[in-house]
Amino acid sequence: MSTTETTASGIGPVEGADASVYSVDNPAPLIEPPRKRTKKSPKSTRGNFEMAAWLFMRLSGVVLVVLVIGHLLIQLVLDGGVSKIGFAFVAGRWASPFWQVWDLLMLWLAMLHGANGLRTVINDYAERPNTRLWLKGLLYTATVFTILLGTLVIFTFDPNIR
């Protein structure tokens, strides 16, 4: 073995790697890309859910930056901060369709963004199939409940409840 000649990097020359062998008249053989989908390959059964979820996180994230930071400014910073919040303040804001739509959009996007984030966390750390099933069942139940409750509250809000 000690007589075997090697290059400095320990990698010997590759057979047929000399590029000058090929020309326009003698082209290099075409190598099919591995796992290329053709007419013969079966239809994918997975769909693009994970890609859609990935894209949703980025699109909803950009919108939420505006909606949530605006919300924080109004609720916690401007006009006396948290001190002014009360039933009357909520009634005043939800008298305007603009803020109803703002809050509704923020509710849906934030809940779905957060639920998908927690789904990722569960996928990462819960290893037993049963644990994953139960945690995700709890997550989806709580998410659907909270979105429906919040939507109902915004649509049925009554400033003259008392």
Add this chain to the structure above:
Amino acid sequence: MPAGTLYRGREGMWSWVAHRVTGVLIFFFLFVHVLDTALVRVSPEAYDTVVATYKTPIVALLEYGLVAAILFHALNGLRVIAVDFWIKGARYQKQMLWTVVGLWVVLMLGAIYPVLGHAARELFGS
């Protein structure tokens, strides 16, 4: 700690950890926040009673923490988007993280008075 349990470490990993932790915290707050707001459908008194606890000095400190978590998650989220979609994003991820941290510090300093001012007045008198 056995070798190999810290994935790379440094800015990339720690910003990922902070993004995850702040995200989970914000999501749990969101559940509570929708529930407390739902009290406006019960009665004005029920809502005002619960909101009154949000105006106490201890909860003011929690609100400051919430603002801290949201601002970091928002700014770092924009950085993640830049890493994914901007062609030079991955190359400048460290510089972008320190920009995020710098902006976050400035905004958190600016939030001290509006978010904690009323608590200070209550504790130390106006």
